[in-house]
Amino acid sequence: VDPHLLRTFVTVVRRGSFSQAAAELGYTQSAVSQHIAALENDLGAPLVRRRPVGPTRIGARLLDHARPLLLRLDAARADIARMTAAPTARLVVGLSPLALTTDVAAMLAPFDLTIRVLGRDVIPAGVATGTFEVGFVDGVAAPTDPLNLTEIGPLKTVAVAEQPVVVVLPPDHPLSGRAGLRLGDLADAHWIDAPDAGIPLAQLRTTSGTDGFRPSLTYHGSDVLGLITLARSGHGMALLPRSVAEGVPISEPPLVHRVEQVGEMPHTGSTTFNDSCNAESHGRTRPN
C-alpha cells in the first residue's frame, strides 16, 4: 500500500474527479487512473464508483484508514524536520478561538509571536505537521478530566488553564445565579450551539455521556458578544468559560473550561521548565 496511491485515492474522492485530482497532484489523468487501478488491484476490491466518481463501501472504509495514515506520515516528517532545523526566533502558535485566556496570554508573553486562530479539530494536526510549533486547544471537561483530543503521533499534551464553565441565561431566568446544578437536568432545555464562538454542544454530549443538548439554534460565527446577546434575549442557553461572560446572568454547572497545550514550548530562561520530560516520555500529562 504505497502512500502515493493512498494520497491519490483520497484526493480523487475529495475532488470527485480523476482529472481534477490529477491537476491538484501534478499528475496526468492517466497516472491517476493507474494509481486507482493499482490500489484496487492490490486490495482486490473496487474502491471508487465511476461516473459519478465516489467511494464504494470498501473505499469509504479505506478512507478512514488512509486519512489518518497520511496525516501521521506528514507528522513524522515534520517532527524529525523540527528536531533537525534550528529553532526559529519567531514562535508560531495555533489557537482555537476560546483558548486565548489570560493564562495563555501570560505564557506567551516572553516570545515573539505569530498567532493563527483555527478550529479545535485542526490544532493537533497542525502541531503534528509543523504548521505551528505549539498549539492551544480549549474545550469542556469534567474537573480533572483531560480533553479528548484526536491523537496524532507522540505529542505531549499538558493542561495549562482551567476555569469554570457558565451557562448564559436571560436576565429573569429562575436558574440565574445557581451553582453546581446537574447538567443532565438541562439536557432538554433550549440551547444555542456556537462551535466557533462558544463551546460546542457536541463536547457536552461526549462529556456527559447523554444524548441531549440538541441545539434549537445554531450560531455560525466567532463573535462571542453576539452569542451572549442571543442568549440574554432568550433564544437559548449558551455555554461559555466564565471569564468571557462577565456581568451577565449565569448559572454554574460543575464543569470546567480547560485549555491544553499541544507540543512543547521552546526553552527560554524566563519560562518554567518542566524537568519530567524524560519520564514516561510521550504520555498524556494530567495536572495533579
Added chain:
Amino acid sequence: VDPHLLRTFVTVVRRGSFSQAAAELGYTQSAVSQHIAALENDLGAPLVRRRPVGPTRIGARLLDHARPLLLRLDAARADIARMTAAPTARLVVGLSPLALTTDVAAMLAPFDLTIRVLGRDVIPAGVATGTFEVGFVDGVAAPTDPLNLTEIGPLKTVAVAEQPVVVVLPPDHPLSGRAGLRLGDLADAHWIDAPDAGIPLAQLRTTSGTDGFRPSLTYHGSDVLGLITLARSGHGMALLPRSVAEGVPISEPPLVHRVEQVGEMPHTGSTTFNDSCNAESHGRTRPN
C-alpha cells in the same frame, strides 16, 4: 517516506544489525544499507549509529512514528481484506488472560472457536491486523469509565462485562471485608504486581492519577492461584476481579474490572444484533 524504508529501519534497529535485518526481510545487506542511506538522506539527519548498530536520538524519535505507522498500514490492509473475504466458519478470538469471564464465555458459546490468549497490549493490534476477528481485553477502571486502549484505526470497542475489583488480603488483615475504601489511602501499601495473573498496577496508577502503587513484589506468571497464595501469605496486596477471588479475605475499593470487546462479532441468528452500527460509525461505545 516509503513504508518499505521504514520497515527496514525498524527491523535494523530491532535486530541491531544490517545483515540480520536483510536476512529477515529477504534483501541483501547492500539493499538494507541503501535503504537506511536513502532514509537518512531523505530526512536529512543520521538515524542509526553504526558499529555498534543502534538508533540515534533522531532515529529513536522516528521509531516512535514508524512503528504505529506500519501497524496502521497493516491494519488498513487487513481491514479491507476482512471486508472482501467471506467470513470463516471458525471464529478466531484473542483474549487477555483475565478477560475470559463467564459473561464472555457465554457470548462465545454459539461459535466454533479458536482461542488465543495474549497480553493486553497486543490484542487491539491483533484485531486490527486480522490475527483474530474479535478480541477481549480486561482491565481496571472507575465505574462507567472506558478502558484506555491504544487506538489503532477505526475499531469498534464495546464494554461487555463489569464486575467489582477486590483487594486480596492476608486472613487477619484489618481491612478485610471493608467495601468502598478510598484507593488513594492504599497507594503506599505493599503491593504485588502481577501483570499476567492479575491487574497491572500501572493501570491503577493511570486510573487513580496518583504516582503510588509501587510493587514490593513482581510476579511473572499467569497462575492466579499462585498469586492469591502469595497475597494471603502477606507478601503484599493483590488486585483481582471478584469472581476469581472467591473464598479469600478481601476488601472492595470502588473500582470495576471491565472487559471490552474489540472488533465486531459476526452476525448469527442466535446473537444479539446491535442495529446502531451505522450511526456515528466508528466511535467508542460506552454502556449507559
Added chain:
DNA sequence: TCTTCTTACGCTCGGCGTAAGTATC
C-alpha cells in the same frame, strides 16, 4: 584477518507521460 557496513555498477522493472480507445451523458 575477519566481520560488517559502504560504494560502484549494471540490469531489470515499476511507473509516468503520450496517445489512442471506450463508455457515459
Added chain:
DNA sequence: GATACTTACGCCGAGCGTAAGAAGA
C-alpha cells in the same frame, strides 16, 4: 459528439543484486 476514464506503449529512473572497497574489532 463532448467529456471523462481506461488501455497501449515507450521511455526513464528507482531500486535491487553482484562485487569490490573501506573501516572497525
